[in-house]
Amino acid sequence: MLVRSCLLATAVAAALFAAGNPATAQSTNAAVAQSANPFMGTWTTPEGVPPYDRIRPEHYEPAFDAAIAEAREETQRIANSKTAPTFANTIEAMERSGRQLRRVSSTFFNVASADATPEIQAIQKNITPKLTRLSNERMLDQNLFARVDTLFKQRATLGLTPEQDRLLERTHDSFVRAGAALSPEARARVASINEEMANLAVEFGQKLLADQKASDVWLTAAEVEGLPADQATAFASAATAAGKDGAYLVPATRSAAEPFLTSAPNRGAREKVWRAFTYRGDNDNANDTNAIIARLVALRMERATLMGADSHAAFVLGDAMAKTPDAAMDLLMSVYRPALTRAQEELADIRALAAKDGVDTVQPWDWRYYAEQVRKARFDLDDAAVKQYMPLDGMVDALFETTQKLFGITAHERNDIPVYADGVRVWEMREADGSKIGLFYADWFARPTKRPGAWMNSLRTPNTLLGDTPIVVNNQNLPRPADGQRALISVNEAETLFHEFGHALHGMLSKARYPSLSGTAVSRDFVEFPAQVYEHWITQPEILRQHARNERGERMPEEMLQALLKAQTFNQGFLTVQQLSSAILDLRLHSLSELPEGFNARSWEQQQLAELGVPEEIGMRHRLAHFSHIFDGGYSASYYAYTWAEVMDADGFDAFKEAGDVYDPVLAGKLRREVLERGNTRDPAESYTAFRGRMPTADALLRNRGLK
Known part of the structure; x- marks a missing residue:
């Protein structure tokens, strides 16, 4: 079927343009434009890569429309087949379908995240509802689900390979989790929720990017005095590129802000950069994300209820290694408690050093700077000097x-x-x-x-x-x-x-x-x-x-x-509390069964941090207002995953240390064969156990962070 996908896409696109442009001249112009669209033919680029040198913004939407139409036709052909369902004509056919849409989507969304110009952002807003509708149609199609469900119930008699059995299981589960087994009314509501959430996620990301850009910090030569030369030069070059020679531009990004906060002696300048970075998305302006957060969380709650789950977190983690929010939270708290104790010890050291500079009250914009001074004194180590050896x-x-x-x-x-x-x-x-x-x-x-x-x-x-x-x-x-x-x-x-x-x-x-x-x-x-x-x-x-x-x-x-x-x-108390406070709030927020009356993300966040005892000098690594992972990145109720995986990575690397060779070929071979090559062809716990010989405990993580 997919051997002819490009030809089919061209035909569908021509039909779409003809239907939408009845005038002959307009149809001719559309046909000419379409023939020049790089998506409408075979790519002759090296290795068949996207021809980014020929793709223009105006090419994307026609390509999406054609690919969506093709994918819809392929799905309907599978769903409405009069032939009894088999693994080949249903599950494998679904795997073969949508190839052109995957090609267009991967090419576009790669750019949409890395180079989101106004034109690209406009396209993303236009196509997101179309893609969501297509996904809803496919995953809620009762004829298609009936075929998958029939095969799932017969799977023991189908003679499938282990990978085929896994694919059938995962495919059936994806339909159920999408709502295919719900009543017609519930399915319709789930489809509506999915579309609104997809649009809100795009809006969140675009508002955050706009607010980040608007939060650029302009500094004078006096304010960057004492900064390492490589940083000062980079900030001066950024200002020059923006048309302001003689100034210094510090973008409100982590890779710019954190080194500045670590190295800048000027306390006032540190405060400016910290506030710009920390309050992205939370500035009570046109790009404020708090209302989007409230709506997204409410929609996630409603969908979870429709799915029969106690909360969005319960729904999400039912398909994860952790299985339950309680299991994930237990892990987080087992690491958070010793980290908070360590952070309090670190704060005492920082206060003592800051007091020598006349700083009576340590503020969040002081921590990294004075922590670096403590590190220099304790280890005779200068971050700026180290970077000279880290090109x-x-x-x-x-x-x-x-x-x-x-x-x-x-x-x-x-x-x-x-x-x-x-x-x-x-x-x-x-x-x-x-x-x-x-x-x-x-x-x-x-x-x-x-x-x-x-x-x-x-x-x-x-x-x-x-x-x-x-x-x-x-x-x-x-x-x-x-x-x-x-x-x-x-x-x-x-x-x-x-x-x-x-x-x-x-x-x-x-x-x-x-x-x-x-x-x-x-x-x-x-x-x-x-x-x-x-x-x-x-x-x-x-x-x-x-x-x-x-x-x-x-x-x-x-x-x-x-x-x-x-x-x-060093400083692992600070870093761990920062990370885990974000993970804990993500899990707490998405474990709610209903939003408190008058919910506001900013005030709710403050209340939770106070309950956790997070020092104001530390705060969160990702405040809710700019928490892209959970509001624009697919990690809602799942930011704990970094800590969950860190248990495995610490324990897994211990295997190499125990072998006495961090490049041990036997272990490297097992890591590749049992994890990297396996994908999702089996339960991840099986993959980890096949590599390590057992499941991990949190001990290695605590040792790795110096918390035990």
């Missing part, structure tokens, strides 16, 4: 060397691949025998049109059913260096570099036959394990000795390296 290119080399040592995989840069934005780089990843795995795109630098944070996504998911090879993308928001300067990053940013590449490997190395089970298509509280375990290798001494070098090519001094390793658990 981005060197850390990328470290990343690829680690991957080669573990799996034999090598990276070869490609300069013939069209990219969607300036600064994006592409590598071809190869096995040890030289055979091709797929392509890796890296988009590491910030831009005003880029959403905050770091993430991985797939332009093409590997599977053997359709013969697709992987194309994955990693994103960060590192400040772009001045022309001719090296990009210097912190150890935390290097860990994020490794983290996202762990996701990339998970997405690239899958051996699954079916797209729906491939790569990162696993539960939220397992998907972070491959990424988080990969972070451990960046702080291995042999990697830093080889790749941590200054501008003259000199290696990081051994004294600095040893101090850096000793300081790994």
